[in-house]
Amino acid sequence: MLSIKNLNKTYHTEEGDEVAALSDINLDVADKEFVCFIGPSGCGKTTLLRITAGLEKPDSGTLTVNNVPITGPGPDRGMVFQEYSLFPWRTVLKNVTFSLELKKIPKREREKISREFLELVGLSKFADSYPHELSGGMKQRVAIARALVNDPDLLLMDEPFGAVDAQTRNRLQHELLNIWEKKKKTVLFITHSVDEAVFLADTVVVFTARPGRIKEVISIDLPRPRERTSFEANAFREHLLATLGAEIQAAID
Amino acid sequence: MIIQPLKIIAAILITGIILVSGCTSTPVQNGDEPTGLTELRFGYQPSTHQIAYMAADAKGWWLEDLEPYGITSTKDYLFPTGAPEMLAMLAGEIDVAYVGSTPPLSAIDQGLEAKIVAGVQTQGSDIVLANDLPYESPQDLVGLKIATFPPGTLQDTVLRKWLLDNDIDPKEDLSIISMTSSGAAKTALASGNVDAIFLPHPHPTVAESEGYGKVVVQSGEMWADHACCVVLVSQKLIDEHPEIVEQIIRTHIKATQYIIDNPDEAARIFSNKITAVPYDVSSQSIQDWDGEWVSDPNIELATALEYAKVQYDLGYTDKLLTQDDLFDLSFYNKVIAEMDEE
Amino acid sequence: MVQSMDIRRRILEITSIASAIIIWEIIARIINKKYILPSFTEVVTAFLELVSGGELYRDILTSLNFFAIGMGVAIAVGIPLGIMMGWFKTIDKAVDPIIEMIRPIPPLAWIPFAILWFGLTQYAAGFVIFVGAVFPILVNTYTGFRNTPRVLVESGKVLGCIKNRDLIFRIALPAALPSIATGVRVGMGVGWMCVVAAEMFGVSTYGIGWKIWHWNDLHHMDMVLTYMLVLGLIALVIDRLFRYIVQEWWLKWQTGVVV
Known part of the structure; x- marks a missing residue:
């Protein structure tokens, strides 16, 4: 579904130095697959996600979604950002209708579709609220609804639950899996949390410290719904932690 | 609860009284004794x-x-x-x-x-009219813009009195534009922003010599002597x-x-x-x-x-x-x- | 509790204004020279005379007319130019040096050219007010656009908002509205100050500013002070009205932010 070949990306700092962000990335993601990216800070996983979204361009290499090369942002890919990204001047409903407005879908219809997605994330009651009236977790749920309403094939999520408390985070993970099962999207999900990766992912991609390379691709072949504390989950967790630990040490050195 | 505002009022009043007494005492002392004027x-x-x-x-x-x-x-x-x-x-x-x-x-x-x-x-002030405008009687000034010195000056007073004497309402029938200096008035005439100026000498002669306009009325004709x-x-x-x-x-x-x-x-x-x-x-x-x-x-x-x-x-x-x-x-x-x- | 706090604040406000008036009256009476400092009662008398005479309304309307011309053009020029400079780097680089050259010139210095370009008309007065008001509007619009959160622009892009026109009008402009509102408000403040100067050079024979000079030339300082207070009072009303409109209609989505 998503195919990344020989991708390289280098940043130029303001002082003129070159910083290699991503080096020789090759990755194939299957349709409806839930993939988590994990790695030390600054390993380039966010850059890879942004390149996939079309917000940045690679220096070399190719990316295709359903065999179509990526040249910029497109409706086939939706994205949920780490920071709160709702438009504060629009109500919750109007945030969700945003992309449908651009597609010139009639008002009545776009609001009907949007309300369905608000229902999906459990926020129907807040349709007419403004973002500042919502909690952090609610904001991210609206952001998910806003990304999904466009009906993308690929959903890109950059640590969407990074800023919410642990309890909310668990609930949001459950809800995300529910949505994923209902809508059957391909998901690329960045996380810092090994627990989160093991709970969510079909496949976990571990990145090395800068410049980011793919160190290991692990299939989490656990049945769903998963038990967070099962023996098998713990085994994956320990393996991931060990792999990551070496990288984090490398990043510090 | 109500004490605080009262305190503040008292403070303001006291400050005020101090200020007042401070301001007034000095000039009074200075003003009273006549000094040798040099x-x-x-x-x-x-x-x-x-x-x-x-x-x-x-x-x-x-x-x-x-x-x-x-x-x-x-x-x-x-x-x-x-x-x-x-x-x-x-x-x-x-x-x-x-x-x-x-x-x-x-x-x-x-x-x-x-x-x-x-x-x-x-006497000694003239109305200078733009070159291209005709003048035969005060009525020709109706609808024009006339620049003169500010309200209360001699020119302003004589002009208004003369207009009223000729049944022209200086507030409604024409605009009297108050100018802070003769220079500003002459510039306004030269640039076409006003149609006439009414100024004391030598400014009418200056305006004529520089070609901005022509003297049409002398103030002695407006109000003899x-x-x-x-x-x-x-x-x-x-x-x-x-x-x-x-x-x-x-x-x-x-x-x-x-x-x-x-x-x-x-x-x-x-x-x-x-x-x-x-x-x-x-x-x-x-x-x-x-x-x-x-x-x-x-x-x-x-x-x-x-x-x-x-x-x-x-x-x-x-x-x-x-x-x-x-x-x-x-x-x-x-x-x-x-x-x-x- | 909240109510009693409110009442206390009111009492404080009223007493502070009342004491200022009392002190003013006392000082004026001690000085006892109307032309140095007219007393409060003299100013109130003058004000009541003006109100009953009806001339005050004509003065206010004249000044508001100049103000509306200047502000209208300042908004029509300042906001679009600020948007272009805030959004397009090349326009910013091309225009910014010119703006920085002109901006420090005090609006009043433009009076000679205002007269030469627009004559002794309402547009000359409007021009001076425009010069005073346009830069705060321009700069705040520009800053608002420059500070558009990147995540909002990128959110827009991934949601299919790709064209500059769409990004400007659907994302950057609404995001910059609070900043633009501040710019307009500051611009109105500066513009209103320019009214006094704009009316000084004979564009009309009515107007609050004109009357200040008129009565100053006649040394009626009670009238001068009355018109000064009217000038301040109208500025206050305009400002409050604008704040109300902005908060109730324009920026309802923003809370706790005082524009």
């Missing part, structure tokens, strides 16, 4: 009307004649119009003002303590140094006689002082104008009182000013009597 401060305007002041200054007569009375220096301030000149006098910055006979009216009405003690000249400039001295000077006031009048009479006798020399003195106006223009102006230099305040008395009536009717003054409010003729009359004896 410097005399004059106000005047860049007009040929007031060459008498400039002549006495150029000849060194002010210092020479006033030296016996303890005056060691004179200082003069040039004002574009009478309005700011009176403001300076209200602020106590000048002792003697050469000024039109109307600006003192509103100033005295509002509390200025000063008296007119001598005349300077009569109307009073124009006068010598105004502060009440403080009258009360504390009457002998200086007398000498100012003597010197003023001498200077006035001198410029009447020597108009060429008068034009030269003017152009030396007001360098923006070349000698040939000021000389031409003195030939063309309908003004007359006089030093006798009695000549200006009648129209000055009419001005007081006009300004009262226009709402410029709160009360109708009388001769006693405006004039102190005793000095002039005394000086003349003495001169006759000699």
